[in-house]
Amino acid sequence: MDNLMQKRPFIVGKDNYTKLERVSLSKGDFQEEWLQKLLQNSPQLLPVAEIDAIYAPLVCIGREVATAAGYIDNLYISPKGYITIVETKLWRNPEARREVVGQIIDYAKELKQFSYERLDKIVQAYNKSYFGKEQNLFETMLGHQFLREEDETLFVDLVEKNLFNARFLLLIVGDGIRDGVWRMTEFLNSTPNMLYSLGLVELEVYRLPTNDKLVVPNLLMKTQTVERGVFRFEQGRVSPVMVEHKEFEDYIMKSKGKISKEDFIQLLTTRNPKISLDNASRFLEDLVDLGYVITPYGKEDLRVKYPMPGGGSYLNVIYFSSKKNGRAYKNVNSLERDLLKFGYSPEIARSFYKELELYQDDNLGGNSTINHDLMKMINSSDEVISAFDKLRSNF
Incomplete structure (x- = not known):
């Protein structure tokens, strides 16, 4: 963390330049609700393709999604049926720094228990609440023109498969990722049956001369997708061990198209x-x-x-x-x-x-x-x- 360099963006004109002022998201001007809404309306801010292209493009399908472990801040899905869970954190609360990784993994464990039908109902409620229409999950994807009518059976199968395997992308998004969060590897070995990837995204916000805001997303850390969640502890660090995984291959061979x-x-x-x-x-x-x-x-x-x-x-x-x-x-x-x-x-x-x-x-x-x-x-x-x-x- 000590080696991270502070970026200093400038607006350069013909004969002058203006250094942009970074806006602290932790001084009370902003709330986590602001961050959640920003990511709901502009999911392209999240650099998911840099982690794994199968999670892009993102379509928001839920906010404050209720689970037994708490509320998922933002929930997304890709046209291939891969789910992204986002936990937003503004670092005013020191406890959040230590608990956020375990929290988002608990959400993934709960989401793994969802059926397609349960997820579909959540999406319908979300669409009714925010857009005034009870579109289901597949209708939502059609509305974004990512899928065709004939894709429904394959899409449903992929979503069900990814829910069952917990093949999720977990993103912790905040205004500055602190030291305690970097020590996340201790959590990984506690979920040996999950196939998630995990990333840390920092959002830098700068005030423009027009009082508009410039938002700069930084991907600070990502884990590898770990097949069957096998880990090895060597020389003081946890590293994933890749295990042969035939299930995806078998599925592709049976799929049509x-x-x-x-x-x-x-x-x-x-x-x-x-x-x-x-x-x-x-x-x-x-x-x-x-x-x-x-x-x-x-x-x-x-x-x-x-x-x-x-x-x-x-x-x-x-x-x-x-x-x-x-x-x-x-x-x-x-x-x-x-x-x-x-x-x-x-x-x-x-x-x-x-x-x-x-x-x-x-x-x-x-x-x-x-x-x-x-x-x-x-x-x-x-x-x-x-x-x-x-x-x-x-x-």
């Missing part, structure tokens, strides 16, 4: 625990940032394509598979043919594959495909993303 990017990452890292979920997520997001479009390809693979100039057409670049511990593949000469079809030199494809030669592994597929070790590509993300960047610079 095409795999999503988030479920592909989960399936890939389940099959190959040597691949970090964070690294895999960041790798795909970096490709998207370059302008690549990643779409499902069947129940287990993803297709990576690039929009060609003029719009309406895409160059199929490569496919990612969760099989064989992760592979990237493309039919021999197919990229060259596609480039010729769009009026570009096939030499572009050869240069691209030359950049990826280090990761090529012919043992991963047949003679008709060019195959690369996806784990090696993800673990060498900077070099691989550079190769994709060079490819797109030709268009």
Whole structure:
């Protein structure tokens, strides 16, 4: 904590600058209700995608949700049925600093007992109270245009599964995370049957010259998602031990339809625990940032394509598979043919594959495909993303 640097934001004009005044949320000007309402109306302030993309985007489905352990401040869900529990804390009360971690874990234990029907009733009551309409949970997701009518059965199944497994994201959000909260590892070993992730988010609030406020969210700490909650104590610290977990893989294999990017990452890292979920997520997001479009390809693979100039057409670049511990593949000469079809030199494809030669592994597929070790590509993300960047610079 002593090494955290104090940020000092400035507004820079043409000939001058203004240092912004940080507003203390602990001096009585603000209440936790203000913070809860802010996060209810602006869930995008919470950096959940930096913890795990499956929890984003957030849709608020409850405030002051009653459980046997107390009231959950803010409750959210993603279109994939993954639930986020938020506990807000302004650090006026010293007891809160020591109790907040245990408190939010107790909420998770209680939420694990919920059925889909019970959660659905909570969402209906929330919508009636705040918006004057009794929309259920699925109707709420439809209203946000995140799901289609035909997604209902799969969505309900995913929510029920995540409730049963307590696959939640727990976020403690406050105006400054104090030393006592950082010593959270003692709580983790007490919940061996839960699959939650936990993060600490600090909200810095600054007063603008217009009296509006600038809010800066900082993700201070996150735990790994721990399969079956197994921990090891070594050299004075608690660390998670990853255990083989086949349940998610079995579920995906039985599901209908095409795999999503988030479920592909989960399936890939389940099959190959040597691949970090964070690294895999960041790798795909970096490709998207370059302008690549990643779409499902069947129940287990993803297709990576690039929009060609003029719009309406895409160059199929490569496919990612969760099989064989992760592979990237493309039919021999197919990229060259596609480039010729769009009026570009096939030499572009050869240069691209030359950049990826280090990761090529012919043992991963047949003679008709060019195959690369996806784990090696993800673990060498900077070099691989550079190769994709060079490819797109030709268009």
